[in-house]
């Protein structure tokens with residue numbers, strides 16, 4: 558019956574640490590929303606690398622757990638003690654585990670309202686990567702007119718957003734990617750110089766060639782293990798290395814003395830959670846990203862939509878470098 562359907566949901570469960578074969582879609586009961594919660598009918602769930610790190614156990618969680626931290630949908634019921642949202646409101650989130658297609662209960666503190674003019678699948682695609690690119694260019698290293706930024710994996714989810722946001726602030730982007738097709742995507746987003754890092758002898762030399770022989774102000778590096786050394790070697794004195802992920806693997810411990818020989822370099826390893834310190838900061842970043850989309854200032858590239866039952870294939874594609882932009886899981 559429709560009533561029974563209302564109380565069941567389909568969740569993506571990590572049964573144990575491992576590769577994508579440990580993922581299982583399970584039917585779950587959904588209770589009425591509790592204190593400070595709303596119930597959301599989910600339109601789309603975002604696929605992210607953090608899901609991979611959690612599944613593999615690099616970010617330890619006790620198994621089994623319901624995967625994924627990003628989505629968007631329409632509120633179908635409001636729990637006690639909640640006045641901020643009402644039934645019918647469209648909301649999105651980029652933090653807090655619990656992927657499901659169907660109904661899901663969410664803490665209202667995790668939700669950002671979706672403005673008119675932004676589709677729910679676009680909102681689901683924009684939250685985690687969008688707020689990440691937002692803090693990286695505004696807060697971790699405040700890009701100014703004339704800032705030269707090296708952006709790795711520039712056709713990827715975060716990468717395409719970084720290119721657009723650096724350009725919007727008047728910066729210059731040197732973009733890397735693993736194929737000519739992907740570099741064309743980065744160019745389409747506004748990148749000024751393009752380097753295929755799968756096809757160079759010395760990446761740092763190519764970066765300097767693309768910047769009048771000088772080092773860059775900031776490197777945004779979500780690739781990690783395979784690019785870290787070249788990223789450090791690409792910086793100007795007092796430049797900043799922003800290591801924000803490890804799509805190619807985690808960077809091993811390194812000798813701090815290298816920051817000295819590179820010319821008083823800075824290294825940071827930021828994470829979204831510490832740049833969403835309170836509800837105010839979440840609303841500020843989330844709303845800024847969604848309003849830029851609504852106004853046509855920020856483009857979201859949905860590179861693939863997968864039914865929840867095919868989530869393993871989505872992750873295999875992401876980890877296998879076969880994707881561009883953002884992947885979604887849909888009902």
Ligand code: NDP
Pocket residue numbers: 604605606607685686689710711712713714715716733734735736739779780783801802803804805806827828829830875876877878879880881882
């Ligand atoms: P992407 O869409 O960028 O996909 C990853 C890309 O990395 C690939 O498409 C590929 O592009 C490149 N890559 C290079 N080497 C490898 C490799 N060996 N294996 C897999 N991919 C490789 O993913 P996301 O935008 O979702 O995430 C990008 C990075 O941002 C990740 O490291 C993620 O953890 C990080 N992140 C960090 C956050 C934070 O707050 N710290 C928040 C959100 C994401 P190509 O083929 O062009 O090389």
